[in-house]
Amino acid sequence: MSGKASARVNQLNRLIKQAPRLAINSAEGVPLVRLGLITTLYFRNGHTEDVKWRIAECFSRFRRTFKHELNWQFYRKPLRLNDANFGYRRTLVRTSGPEEQLTWEISSGNVQQVAEHRMFLMNAHENLADIDCSCLKMVLPWSILLSPGGPRRYEDWLTYLCDKLNADHGFGGLGCILPNDCQKHFPLEQKLAQRYVGLMVDPMPQIESLRLFNHIKGASWFTVLGQRFVKRLGGNDAVRGQLSGCRDVVFRTYDDGLIIRAGTLPVLGGDAQENMAAYVEVNRVIKPIRVQSGCLHPYQAVGGGGFCEVSSALWYARFDEKPIAPIFAGQVCTHDGYWFTSSMAGSQYMFRKGEMMPKIKGSRGKPIQWFWVKAADRVGPTLEYAPSCATDHDEE
Structure with missing residues (x-):
């Protein structure tokens, strides 16, 4: 396989x-x-005659394909589905005026039931065609x-x-x-x-x-x-x-x-x-x-x-890219790209994932956070830190 x-x-x-x-x-x-x-x-254009005929063709094909599953129809009122009343309501849809709002449904269940086969329509009438x-x-x-x-x-x-x-x-x-x-x-x-x-x-x-x-x-x-x-x-x-x-x-x-x-x-x-x-x-x-x-x-x-x-x-927004969380100095970098810290003016450096985020000289033990800026177009060697950056050993 x-x-x-x-x-x-x-x-x-x-x-x-x-x-x-x-x-x-x-x-x-x-x-x-x-x-x-x-x-x-x-x-x-669901209010036009041409589109209503197309809608009727969709319902007719669905009815032919799943005929043995479909038991109910709704058009102004619910009723048991059969060939005669389906054909009659299909004609009503085709001949309805542009000012009419239509709700039409054929399904395998009534309104209180879970219907695993269903086709439903609601059109926008002529007066709403420009906004709906x-x-x-x-x-x-x-x-x-x-x-x-x-x-x-x-x-x-x-x-x-x-x-x-x-x-x-x-x-x-x-x-x-x-x-x-x-x-x-x-x-x-x-x-x-x-x-x-x-x-x-x-x-x-x-x-x-x-x-x-x-x-x-x-x-x-x-x-x-x-x-x-x-x-x-x-x-x-x-x-x-x-x-x-x-x-x-x-x-x-x-x-x-x-x-x-x-x-x-x-x-x-x-x-x-x-x-x-x-x-x-x-x-x-x-x-x-x-x-x-x-x-x-x-x-x-x-x-x-x-x-x-x-x-x-x-x-x-469930599939949106989630914001990248800031990282404290001394923690491991989570994403390749550019980061900055508000504890040092003009700081924007590229770090690779897995590197240790540096501390800042003169921070006097204050917690330092690095914030994500953007991804790098091409991740190359890490830029050298400015003189005001320090490793854990330097800070000690």
């Missing part, structure tokens, strides 16, 4: 082992949370990754939806599947998302559409960037170039943008041995267009739990 195939098997085994930890039931045994494979896309975007969410069981060709079939689904909707931006990856009436379960999602950084927090994508009109949510297994976002990052070549050093990152195009895949399989990130480097690299590149703040659980105050503004900001 090749090294790449072995790594894939190991990652699948991790998911098999970890998935039961994300399966939470009520005291009565009713499923409250399950691990799923979620796709959320934001797009423009429409969204479509697809939910599938994560276990499709275990089937032969499963990851590729999922990627094909993602690309199909991006093409059909001319996706502005979005993502695809692992997330918590909650019932539709999910507010009371927000604390469970928060707890899991803080433990497993690879999980996307996305219980109700429609409530984030205004905030995500000019920003994207962040890095996931798949990160979708429409052309206007690619241009804001400097263009297609610039994005590819910045990620060229990460061999786990793969690119795929669709009609109106770029899809970035971070690894052959999604990573949950709850195991210290799991490699999140591809997610970190994608996050580094897309950070200028990523949302920085805004509550992931806007109704958390009602239930008394879930993400608040502060914890949400930390979640958005």
